Amino acid sequence: MIKKPELFSDDICFEILSHLANDWKFIFTTCSLISQQWLNVIKHNSSLLNLSIYFNQKLNDEQKNQMSKCELLTCLSNVKVYSKIAKWFCTNIGIFMKGMIRLEISYCRLEAEDVNFIGEMKQLTELDISLNNINCKGAITISQLSKLTKLNVYQTKMGVEGAKELSKLKELTSLEIGDNHLKSEGAAHIAQMRKLTFLDINTNMIGNEGIELISRMEQLTDLDVMDNNIRSEGVKSLCKMKHLTNLNIGNNPIEDEGAILLGEMKQLKNLITACNNIGMKGFSSLSTLLNLESLVILGLDGKSTDFIREMNQLTRLEFYGSNLEPKGFDPISHLSNLTFLTIRGRNIADGDLECIGQFKKLTTLNVPSCNINQGFKSICGLKNLTFLDLSYNKIESVESITNLKSLTQLDINGNRIGHEGAKSISQLDNLTNLQIGHNLIQDEGIKYLSTMQCLTTLGVAENQISIEGAKFISKSHQLTSLDLTNNVIETEGAKILSELNNLTGLFVYGNRIRDEGAKYISTMQQLTILDIAYNEITDEGAKAISNLDQLSTLYIYSNEICDEGAKSICGMKQLTILDIDYNVLSEEVSNQLRMEYHN
Structure with missing residues (x-):
């Protein structure tokens, strides 16, 4: 039997796939099924394709079984996991993803035993596991990753023993280990990491003794030692670091003597000083930093x-x-x-x-x-x-702002410019992001702003905008984010705004849109962020909102939602951030929600 020739060469297949790298689902479910050739190209070029996935919802048993058997699972290079499903991911999916290169699993309430699977990811080069409770046992797991070059373990309860374990990572070039109770003993272990060029060790009380040890890391170019009780004697140690170009020494009592010593670090390019008890004598010495x-x-x-x-x-x-x-x-x-x-x-x-x-x-x-x-x-x-x-x-008057033709982002919140000011701003043709809240621009001002064709992000909180203003806003079909907090658009305004098909972020806190308004908003299936708090919404409105399949962030606090509505919201598998406080919930349901969401 004569083998049918392939339509495209492997190189052309790869070229096509490289343009689809942001859509891992399409590559997995479609491209990989075209032929054995396409499947092989995906497998053999996974690291070059740099395939990324964001796990933000649980899979059912059937989906989980399919994914666990998927031979392409090891091809995923970049993985980010949201807090709500982190523990599920660790025990059900993470163990199969041994080809991972970058993993972000921050702020997920993980314990040391939850992250044991990471020790098997021998290809991992970048890991962000900050804001978890993995302690020194988790550090033992991480220390097995010999190819790791970038690590963030901020606020993970590492302690001195954890620092000791992490010091075994000989290829590490970037480390963020702030707020981990290291003190000078932990700094001694960190100082053994000779390939580090970036170190953030803020809020660890390492003191002068600890900074003296850190100063032996002559290869460092970036150092953050904020809030470590470092005094002038410690700055004397810093002066030995001839390759250091970026330094944050805020919240350390270095006083004039320490600042004078900083003035000797002629190679510095970026310097942050804050609350250092520096007087004029000390500040004057900084003027000698001519490379700053x-x-x-x-x-x-x-x-x-x-x-x-x-x-x-x-x-x-x-x-x-x-x-x-x-x-x-x-x-x-x-x-x-x-x-x-x-x-x-x-x-x-x-x-x-x-x-x-x-x-x-x-x-x-x-x-x-x-x-x-x-x-x-x-x-x-x-x-x-x-x-x-x-x-x-x-x-109060911004007529002359029309001269700033290059502006793309403007924040003029909390002034007194009124609708005439909005008229002037509407002439800034390149503006893409405008924050103009608390300015009493009213519906008349919105009429002018609705003519701005490049505007994609608009914040008009607390401007007495009514249904009429909502009509003007509905003409801005290019908007992707809209903040109408504390206006008076009510139910009819919500109906009008539901026509904005490109909107992914909507903030309508305090607009009395009620259940009917919530129903209109529930038709905006593209929404990923929604603030609908303080709107007299009951279970009926909550059930409607629960149909927003793409929603990852929801603020629905200070309404009139009971247990039934809350349970509907709780069923939104893709939701990662939820604030449903100050409703009419039983203690049982409230506790359930606290377990599901801790943002």
Whole structure:
């Protein structure tokens, strides 16, 4: 019998599959059945195809048996598991996936015995198992993964013994092990990992003794030692690390003496200081860091910023909660290379805004809660801005914002711009993300915003928007996320919004949509995130919402739902995050929900 020639070569099959790599189900259920050739191509090129799967719902017995027998299960490279089904995954499916390269199974309430299967995944190179209770026994399992290069075990109760086990991972280059009670003894074990270049060991109370041990890791380039009771003597040890370029030393009492020592680390490119008890003498020493590109400062209240004047190489600067002296902006105005600037939680005078308006290279500007009003006009000449946060200021007129033609994201929540402000903003043709809540724009403002063709994310919370406004919004068919929290669209408005077929995220907290409105929303099968809290919904509405097959996140608290409605919601297998508090539930059902969901 003459063998029929294949229609495509293996290379062409692989090329086709590579364009489908994000759709593992299609590859498994369709492509693999075309012929033996296609099946072999998938098997032999699984690592190159980089197939990913997100386990967010349980399988029934038949599906589980089919999957456990599936010879392609070992071909999956990237796996993420959601909390609700994590324990089920560990005992039923994980044991078959020995070809996995990357696994994310964070915040799942797993114990050490739940993760024993991971020890068999000898190909694993990246693992995120943070926010679980796996302790040092789990570390023993992880230590068997000889190919692991990237590991996140943040808040997993590792302790000193866990650190000892993890130190056996000789190929590890990146480790996040914050908040694990390591102290200096645990730091001693971590210091033995000679291939690490990235280390986050924050909140472990390692002290000066521990940082002295860490400083022996000469290969480190990135180090986060925030909140470790490190003092100036510890900074002296850090100075030995000649390859270190990125350092977070926030929440450590290093004071002036420690800051002066930091000034000797000339190779630093990114530095975060926060609550370090540094005075002007210490801050001044930072001006000698001429390779520094990014500087984050918290705790500069009332102090001079003269030390920044000479740091013209900075491209990123962030001030948090700092009330600068009256002329504090003058030195900052010399930083002509800034592309990213954040000033949060302090008063910015009109003159200061004029200084900011001179930073012609800025692409990102964050100035929330800074009591800005008339001076806003000064920054409207920044032609390169793509991201602007002006939230919670006192701005009333934004006519000049139309000059910012490059803006793609704008947060102007909590101001006083009204519908005229919305009219001006609607002329920003490149805007894709707009947050304009708490501005009294009303239905008239929504009418203007509905003309913005590029807008995909819109937040209009607390703006007195009614059914009429919902009609205008329904014209924006390109929207994928909509926040209408605390408006007055009611049932009819929900009916109108249900026409938005591209919407995947909907937030209608506090709109009195009731059960009938919930029924209309239940027709939006594409929704993955829904906030329908505080809407006078009963069991009838809850049952309707339970039909949303794609929903992974649901906030339905503060309604009038009883046990029957809650049980319908509980049957949503794909749901990973649920808040159903403050309803009329029995203790039995409430306890059941707490067991199912802990988000």
